[in-house]
Amino acid sequence: MRASRLLSILMLLQLRGRLTAEFLAAEFEVSMRTIYRDIDELSASGVPVYADRGPGGGFALMDGYRTRLTGMAAGEAEALFLVGMPGPAAALGMEAAAAMAGHKVLAALPGATGVIAGRTWLRFHLDPAGWYRGGEPPAALLSVARAVWDRKAIAMRYDSWAGTRDWHVEPLGLVLKAGDWYVVARGAGKVRIFKVASILGHEVLETGFDTPEAFDLAAFWTAEVARFEVGLRPDVARLRVSSVGAKRLERQGAYAVHSVAQAGSPDVEGWVTLDLPIENIEDAALIVLGLGAEAEALAPDALRDRVQTLTRDIAVLYSDRSTRL
Numbered sequence: 217m218r219a220s221r222l223l224s225i226l227m228l229l230q231l232r233g234r235l236t237a238e239f240l241a242a243e244f245e246v247s248m249r250t251i252y253r254d255i256d257e258l259s260a261s262g263v264p265v266y267a268d269r270g271p272g273g274g275f276a277l278m279d280g281y282r283t284r285l286t287g288m289a290a291g292e293a294e295a296l297f298l299v300g301m302p303g304p305a306a307a308l309g310m311e312a313a314a315a316m317a318g319h320k321v322l323a324a325l326p327g328a329t330g331v332i333a334g335r336t337w338l339r340f341h342l343d344p345a346g347w348y349r350g351g352e353p354p355a356a357l358l359s360v361a362r363a364v365w366d367r368k369a370i371a372m373r374y375d376s377w378a379g380t381r382d383w384h385v386e387p388l389g390l391v392l393k394a395g396d397w398y399v400v401a402r403g404a405g406k407v408r409i410f411k412v413a414s415i416l417g418h419e420v421l422e423t424g425f426d427t428p429e430a431f432d433l434a435a436f437w438t439a440e441v442a443r444f445e446v447g448l449r450p451d452v453a454r455l456r457v458s459s460v461g462a463k464r465l466e467r468q469g470a471y472a473v474h475s476v477a478q479a480g481s482p483d484v485e486g487w488v489t490l491d492l493p494i495e496n497i498e499d500a501a502l503i504v505l506g507l508g509a510e511a512e513a514l515a516p517d518a519l520r521d522r523v524q525t526l527t528r529d530i531a532v533l534y535s536d537r538s539t540r541l
Contacts, residue, residue: 234275302315
């Protein structure tokens with residue numbers, strides 16, 4: 217543990233220049249006294265580290281010194297693709313390994329190249345989760361991830377819109393999409409997608425498997441997402457919306473933004489007519505109601521009828537408040 221920390225301190229000093237004892241103590245969650253001992257040990261081992269006292273001081277390496285201790289451990293190599301993504305790395309139990317791998321990659325870059333790359337790493341942060349997503353990652357995530365790496369089959373109890381059932385699957389890969397983890401796995405004769413949070417119980421088996429030679433996780437996921445999005449909203453509603461209604465409609469997501477962008481020219485009142493992909497009549501009616509008086513459903517007739525019915529029901533609900541006080 218201490219040897220790993222000493223190497224990390226050395227790489228941070230090489231990548232960032234002068235660092236204070238306070239910073240290093242906070243970075244490694246140890247006392248400042250421990251940091252001073254670590255610096256002494258680095259100096260005793262021949263590393264040319266020196267200290268400047270007073271305001272703006274700290275520890276630094278002699279100009280021109282570079283470490284060549286950049287070989288990666290197996291766990292660091294596994295975590296390399298997570299460099300710059302501390303959230304997903306932590307969810308997979310690889311936060312420390314990813315940080316160390318990133319430090320080693322930067323330390324191995326020559327001269328100013330490493331400084332420039334390190335500056336980019338410090339100033340850009342990727343957060344793939346949606347807003348208001350807190351709490352712990354799915355309970356099954358770590359062991360499912362291990363099964364993916366080790367190519368071990370999984371027996372699991374899974375809850376989906378179609379009901380709860382048992383599955384025996386071969387996990388081919390993990391995908392993080394909009395803050396949710398999915399495992400792509402071969403089960404019942406085809407490659408499928410399972411949401412990790414919907415796994416009710418599971419067991420990683422000793423049974424191994426071979427990944428299909430032609431399988432490409434990224435290509436499979438992209439194709440499935442496109443297929444899902446087309447199938448999710450198979451019907452179309454024609455709407456007439458004001459400029460305010462168009463802005464409200466865009467909050468529904470990328471599909472609505474695309475529909476607004478493809479709308480025709482505004483009429484004399486400044487309203488546009490557009491075609492919106494919809495999942496079903498009920499869902500579309502609720503969207504139209506959410507736009508208030510800034511939108512009108514033109515077609516299909518079933519949508520207009522449903523909006524009228526819901527509008528009447530709402531009017532009745534709010535017509536006589538005294539009966540509910």
